[in-house]
Amino acid sequence: MLISAPVLIKPKENMQMLELDLAEPRFGEVRVKMVASGVCHSCLHAYDGSHTGIPMPIVLGDEGSGVVDVVGAGVSHLQKGDHVVISWAPSCNNCKYCNLGFPALCLNTPAIGKTTGDVTMFQHNGKDVHHYGPSTYGSYIVLPESAAVKIRKDFPLESAALIGCSVATGFGAVVNTASLRAGQSVAVFGCGGVGLNAIQGAVTTGAYPIIGVDVLDSKLEMARHFGATHTINLSKQDLDAEIKKLTGNGVDASIIAVGNSKAMEQGLAILAKQGIEVVLGLPGTGDKFPVDPWLLMGGERKIVGSRYGSSNPLVEFPKLVELAVSGRIKIEELVTKRYDLDEADEAFRSLAAGEQARGLIVF
Numbered sequence: 599m600l601i602s603a604p605v606l607i608k609p610k611e612n613m614q615m616l617e618l619d620l621a622e623p624r625f626g627e628v629r630v631k632m633v634a635s636g637v638c639h640s641c642l643h644a645y646d647g648s649h650t651g652i653p654m655p656i657v658l659g660d661e662g663s664g665v666v667d668v669v670g671a672g673v674s675h676l677q678k679g680d681h682v683v684i685s686w687a688p689s690c691n692n693c694k695y696c697n698l699g700f701p702a703l704c705l706n707t708p709a710i711g712k713t714t715g716d717v718t719m720f721q722h723n724g725k726d727v728h729h730y731g732p733s734t735y736g737s738y739i740v741l742p743e744s745a746a747v748k749i750r751k752d753f754p755l756e757s758a759a760l761i762g763c764s765v766a767t768g769f770g771a772v773v774n775t776a777s778l779r780a781g782q783s784v785a786v787f788g789c790g791g792v793g794l795n796a797i798q799g800a801v802t803t804g805a806y807p808i809i810g811v812d813v814l815d816s817k818l819e820m821a822r823h824f825g826a827t828h829t830i831n832l833s834k835q836d837l838d839a840e841i842k843k844l845t846g847n848g849v850d851a852s853i854i855a856v857g858n859s860k861a862m863e864q865g866l867a868i869l870a871k872q873g874i875e876v877v878l879g880l881p882g883t884g885d886k887f888p889v890d891p892w893l894l895m896g897g898e899r900k901i902v903g904s905r906y907g908s909s910n911p912l913v914e915f916p917k918l919v920e921l922a923v924s925g926r927i928k929i930e931e932l933v934t935k936r937y938d939l940d941e942a943d944e945a946f947r948s949l950a951a952g953e954q955a956r957g958l959i960v961f
């Protein structure tokens with residue numbers, strides 16, 4: 599079928615709205631009519647060229663929601679009409695990590711720019727157009743059943759798109775990866791889409807204090823709205839002095855929800871003994887940060903990465919929906935701006951300028 603999508607031909611250039619051929623679902627795959635797509639910082643890295651090695655032309659988009667439109671042969675858990683949140687971690691259900699319940703670490707993921715079987719489902723004038731994960735900016739997409747997670751139909755499907763990346767990643771980094779406990783202190787660096795959800799995760803654990811760290815007052819205001827008990831503006835305040843004032847000996851956890859290696863260095867330096875630093879922001883290709891081994895060994899501090907919030911989307915997404923329905927986390931309020939599909943360039947500009955909690959493309 600013919601679909602429409604903004605296509606990135608070259609980094610640092612505006613995308614082109616094109617009509618693309620979309621292949622029919624194969625065995626175990628479904629086609630989803632997209633309803634909404636979040637505008638995520640990982641896609642911005644492809645858009646602005648700060649991540650290299652991404653094949654072009656490409657359809658971006660790694661968090662979205664929609665309605666199952668066609669069900670391929672061999673699909674067992676989904677039916678036409680189901681409401682689904684898109685996961686960017688399709689899983690083989692067969693490797694060590696899939697069997698351990700960590701499909702985001704699956705050993706059999708497709709090559710960058712491709713889908714299952716290392717092919718592309720999009721074509722333009724007979725030439726391949728690549729996939730950025732699930733490519734949620736396509737008006738329709740085809741994906742394996744494991745990457746379309748069914749949610750209840752009475753939940754607002756547009757804002758549910760955000761569960762597919764920013765909510766699951768931020769919330770899970772605190773709840774699953776850091777396993778924060780009531781009364782422990784946490785600093786969240788970067789109060790954008792992912793960071794705000796890390797703050798929401800911290801609230802559900804009973805952590806205190808919950809310290810939002812950013813360079814923009816507008817983001818720190820949002821951090822407080824989503825549950826931060828204190829905030830630090832790095833462009834005006836001294837991080838070490840403020841952390842000392844709030845915690846005495848440092849934080850039990852620092853969550854780095856920004857792709858900035860300086861923040862990763864700072865997040866380690868402010869850890870209390872036995873503290874854990876969770877790295878989830880994506881730095882630019884090749885970026886590094888220095889680690890003083892004395893901090894690790896001398897105080898049993900840990901640095902860990904978190905991919906998809908160490909979560910299993912099939913289990914986690916419906917759980918996050920229930921938390922939102924019961925009022926324990928906010929999802930709709932994360933959406934600060936809605937865009938049409940042909941406004942994706944403006945959505946990236948606004949994201950890069952730090953103007954939004956989360957922009958949402960609505961189809």
Ligand SMILES: [Zn+2]
Pocket residue numbers: 638639640641660661763764
């Ligand atoms: Zn993302």
Ligand SMILES: [Zn+2]
Pocket residue numbers: 689690691692693694695696697701703704705706
């Ligand atoms: Zn696997």
